[in-house]
Amino acid sequence: MRIVNEEILCGVCQNERAIIFCDGCDLPLCANCRFFDLWGYGCGHVDTKVFCQKCNDDIKKNPYGGAIK
Ligand SMILES: [Zn+2]
Ligand SMILES: [Zn+2]
Numbered sequence: 001m002r003i004v005n006e007e008i009l010c011g012v013c014q015n016e017r018a019i020i021f022c023d024g025c026d027l028p029l030c031a032n033c034r035f036f037d038l039w040g041y042g043c044g045h046v047d048t049k050v051f052c053q054k055c056n057d058d059i060k061k062n063p064y065g066g067a068i069k
Helices: none
Strands: 035-041 045-051
Antiparallel strands (some): 035 045
């Protein structure tokens, strides 16, 4: 999870200021366009991932939350 430190616009809506980068494709995302996912590892360790809608649904980029339905 990488925080945006510069003034850049969200790469999805092009409307809001981006606050975080997508962990899948490095697209800057605003608060409305980001998706959080929690990846858990054995011993109770949980990693927070942030994705754009595309990567959130992409099983290759988000194997733990991806679109197995
Ligand atoms: Zn946005
Ligand atoms: Zn992405």
